[in-house]
Amino acid sequence: MELLRNAVRPYAWGSRTTIPELLGRPVPSPHPEAELWMGAHPGDPSHVIGPDGTEHSLLELVESDPVGQLGVRCAEHWGGRLPFLLKILAAEEPLSMQAHPSAQQAAEGYAREEAAGIARDASNRNYPDPTAKPELVCALTEFHALAGFRDPDRTVELLRAIDTPGLTKYSELLAAQPDPDGLRALFTTFITLPQPALDELLPEVLDACVRHVKDHGEFDAECRTVLGLGETHPRDAGVLAALLLNRLTLHAGEAIYLPAGNLHLYLHGTAVEILANSDNILRCGLTPKHVDVPELLRVVDFACGDMPVLSGEAAGRSSVYRTGTPEFELSRVEWTDGDRGELDLHGTGPEILLCTAGELLLCADDGTKVELHRGESVWLPASDPGVKVRPIGTEPAHLFRATVGTCID
Structure with a gap:
């Protein structure tokens, strides 16, 4: 039982106040601080602080004594690797829209890219490791996210509520097939639009969202979200894709579980996040980073409906967020x-x-x-x-x- 010194990740979308305030450091920090990592991730492992003040990498401790650190069952099942990573997530601005692969998809993708000789740290690498990356995020403050595809009938109502001449054919495409296959068709159409067509459609959609907000329309939160994304990513197809996802506001203690294939986007707030110890991300947009559309379409799950919000199974003072994933459990x-x-x-x-x-x-x-x-x-x-x-x-x-x-x- 030893204290940890943990790494802070300074991504541009982070907050300059949340993590410094949590750690008792001067506020604001010089640069945005987005994530506090706790675990044995090779990219930034925690350090164990001994009774005499000396520090040792948790990754090195696990690698040198996997059975003692992890236990026989965990060490054997995960090949001597700590399977989870715990984080504090401090989102001041939206992250990229993304999905994560299943274990089988990750293993196959990793093998393909290894055979192709793509460097593991290359900017166009989709699978730097062969493992799945399910995750769960639990709000510490009010936390805003897009996650999972909304019921198609409800999405048709939204698209018709902000209808424009350029958008009509797309809303009617989904209206004609309001099911996962219809969502796949519309999503694929949106994210593969040629840039000239996108540059024509997006301003129309954003103007329609402005009118909807001014008129106090039913989809106010969804339209405000799209307007915010459109302001920061003015020529990005991910803004259109955002119209298809559930818009969620989590309160402290509420959580969502994101299994393989779930398309999601964290918008704003502070949360505890637990995830499998993997770096595999397939991005959809709203980022300058690599977007591989064909691979994304192989990974994304187009199942649709309301996104379940977890409050945890209560047992006395404890609440357990059960997901069925073998890599982690959060209480x-x-x-x-x-x-x-x-x-x-x-x-x-x-x-x-x-x-x-x-x-x-x-x-x-x-x-x-x-x-x-x-x-x-x-x-x-x-x-x-x-x-x-x-x-x-x-x-x-x-x-x-x-x-x-x-x-x-």
Whole structure:
């Protein structure tokens, strides 16, 4: 049971206040800070801080002692690799629109690109590793996202509500086939429009969205989102694709699970994110990075309907966000004002514990004690004894617990 020092990723869409404030650093930061990574990702592994203040890469610890750090079952199943990565996500501006492959798609794509001799760090590489990348995002603040394809009938209503001469043929295309195949056809048409046609259609659509907002129309949130995306990406087909996705507002404690093929776009807010330890991303647009349309179309799942919002299965102070994915499971623990009760943790695999509010005292069965303050996290290897957790003082405290999924075959 040791504290972690974690890497901050400074992507342009990040916030200059959220992560510095969480970590107790000066606000604002000199540059946007988008993600705080906790785990053993090769690109930016956490460092374990020993009792004497010395630091060791968590990645190197796992590689040198996979059974001791991960446990026999996890080490064997994942080839000596920690299968999850935990993050704080601080989105001040929208990310790219993207989807992630299944395990089979990732393995096949990785093998193809290896055989083709594409460097793993090449800008046009789709599959830098052979693993799936499911993810779950749990809101810490109000969190806005687009995720999954909206019910086609509802999307037809939206498109007709902002109808323009140039848009009519596309809305009627979906109206004639309001099912996943119709969505595939319309989505494919949108993202493959020649640039001159896109440059003609997009201003029409944006003007129609402005009118809809001024008229207090039913699809206000959707239109405002498209207008924002159109302002920052004025010639991008992803703006049109955004019209087809569910527009979600998550409140603190609510989560969405994004399995393979789910097309999504995080818009704004702060969240805890847990995902498989992979870099495989197929981008749709709203980014200067590589977009491989044929490969994207092979990966995207056009199943449609409302996107499920998870509140977690409650058990006392804990809520577990069950997804069925073997790579990870996320739990949220909340102590209310004045609650000083203990949480007894007796896991059989590796865990990362993250404090997002208040202060906590962790007491291991061997007598080791660690204080965990807001923004701090600890690594619990599989070989560690059980741990008891309770708040320090009477203030509310929040803890996120990242573990390996319980459904390993």
